[in-house]
Amino acid sequence: MPLPPGPRQPAPVQTARWLTRHIPLLEDCRSRYGETFTLRFTGIGPLVFLSDPESAKTLFSNDRENTLPAGRTLLLEPVLGPRSVLLLEGSEHMRRRKLMLPPFHGERMRSYEKTMTTVAAAEAATWPRGIAFPIRERMQAITLEVILAAVFGVASGPRHDELRDLLSEILRQTRRSLSQVVGLATRPLGRLGPYAPFQRMLDRTDELLAAEIADRRADPDLAEREDILSLLVAARFDDGSELDDRELRDQLMTLPVAGHETTATALAWAFDLLLHDPPALERAKRAAIDGDDEYLDAIGTEAQRLRPVITSVGRTLGEGGTYAGHELPAGTSVMASTYLLHTRPDLYPDPYAFRPERFAGTRAETYSWLPFGGGVRRCIGAAFANLELRIVLREVLRSVELSAAAPRAERPMLSGITLVPRNGTRVIAAA
Numbered sequence: 001m002p003l004p005p006g007p008r009q010p011a012p013v014q015t016a017r018w019l020t021r022h023i024p025l026l027e028d029c030r031s032r033y034g035e036t037f038t039l040r041f042t043g044i045g046p047l048v049f050l051s052d053p054e055s056a057k058t059l060f061s062n063d064r065e066n067t068l069p070a071g072r073t074l075l076l077e078p079v080l081g082p083r084s085v086l087l088l089e090g091s092e093h094m095r096r097r098k099l100m101l102p103p104f105h106g107e108r109m110r111s112y113e114k115t116m117t118t119v120a121a122a123e124a125a126t127w128p129r130g131i132a133f134p135i136r137e138r139m140q141a142i143t144l145e146v147i148l149a150a151v152f153g154v155a156s157g158p159r160h161d162e163l164r165d166l167l168s169e170i171l172r173q174t175r176r177s178l179s180q181v182v183g184l185a186t187r188p189l190g191r192l193g194p195y196a197p198f199q200r201m202l203d204r205t206d207e208l209l210a211a212e213i214a215d216r217r218a219d220p221d222l223a224e225r226e227d228i229l230s231l232l233v234a235a236r237f238d239d240g241s242e243l244d245d246r247e248l249r250d251q252l253m254t255l256p257v258a259g260h261e262t263t264a265t266a267l268a269w270a271f272d273l274l275l276h277d278p279p280a281l282e283r284a285k286r287a288a289i290d291g292d293d294e295y296l297d298a299i300g301t302e303a304q305r306l307r308p309v310i311t312s313v314g315r316t317l318g319e320g321g322t323y324a325g326h327e328l329p330a331g332t333s334v335m336a337s338t339y340l341l342h343t344r345p346d347l348y349p350d351p352y353a354f355r356p357e358r359f360a361g362t363r364a365e366t367y368s369w370l371p372f373g374g375g376v377r378r379c380i381g382a383a384f385a386n387l388e389l390r391i392v393l394r395e396v397l398r399s400v401e402l403s404a405a406a407p408r409a410e411r412p413m414l415s416g417i418t419l420v421p422r423n424g425t426r427v428i429a430a431a
């Protein structure tokens, strides 16, 4: 059974287009081949792209049989480690996921709210006045501080400072496509090749994480502590066993890597769209002052619809099935294209317009709004990220008079695996 149609260019050309002209490639494929098509990637092979809600539902409903998409482990394992919840499969994955969900649920969110508010307000107070700066970098500083406080507890000191610097540098290097390629190709050379400095940073990070874990295990007040590391040290699987140090390290790396850059970029996009839409900006400022969380949340939802940070979420099919009229056999690599789904005019009239009102007072439909993926692998930090979006928008809009430094909204480009504003969304804070 042939796969759905797609561009005929050789895989390296398609890979280059994916990396350098990401949105134009997706749009071009939609207009040529329709809502379902196949792209071919160097080192990964063919990927079938789906962009209708029915297919997304079928895909994620079969998640117990599906496995990870081609490429996820290849790109992330060197940093996250083999036992990261993002990379494990089947029952091993489900056991970890169950253990890691409680810190991201309901009641616990309230304890993060205070940190998010304090960090955002303190950061905004340091911004230069009257000169342009890229707000994405400032959002990265906020989200890194927030995730480190949530994972390790609010503490300062040389170990935390070093950890913060290392993690931000590791993330910076990981998202550069070229350094990914060079890193993967030269990793087998170990401590001699061009990968060596990066490996040294990872080794040092591991030492610091090991010291944090050892402190926590020895802490007589562990049961009273609320940070995620303490919860994970105290957590037990159904059979009474615990996470060993090696595995704790992998989960501790996973949370900042999965949660910091993604949330910062979603925030940068929210500001980018807002600052180029004066009526929405005015309404947002009022909402921030009046505590109208509903409108602030609608901004976050709409920004993630129009500029999804992760533009597609993949699986390898565990069982064959019919997707948008195509028979796909077990083993096919399939991507739900979040971007194409989110810009369907039948789901979102005038799809390229930024209209937070679409979501005011309503929740996004499960299979029509997929920035966090779906099924049994849906992002465990989704509620955390949405809360952070609301709070950072609120604090910044309340305390700083911002305007866009460029007349037009930014062009999106792919950086590593995230869709970022090309110039980091340059803004000016009024004097």
Ligand code: HEM
Pocket: 085, 086, 087, 097, 147, 254, 255, 256, 258, 259, 260, 262, 263, 266, 309, 310, 313, 314, 371, 372, 373, 374, 375, 376, 377, 378, 379, 380, 381, 382, 384, 385
């Ligand atoms: C706007 C911010 C974020 C976006 C766009 C995002 C997006 C995603 C996506 C697309 C996935 C894959 C889902 C799938 O395969 O179905 C994922 C998984 C994951 N995310 Fe997020 N994420 C964000 C924030 C966070 C935060 C704040 C955390 C934690 C603090 C986090 C932790 C994770 C973890 C642990 C997984 C793996 C879940 C699993 O495989 O079971 N993410 N995220």
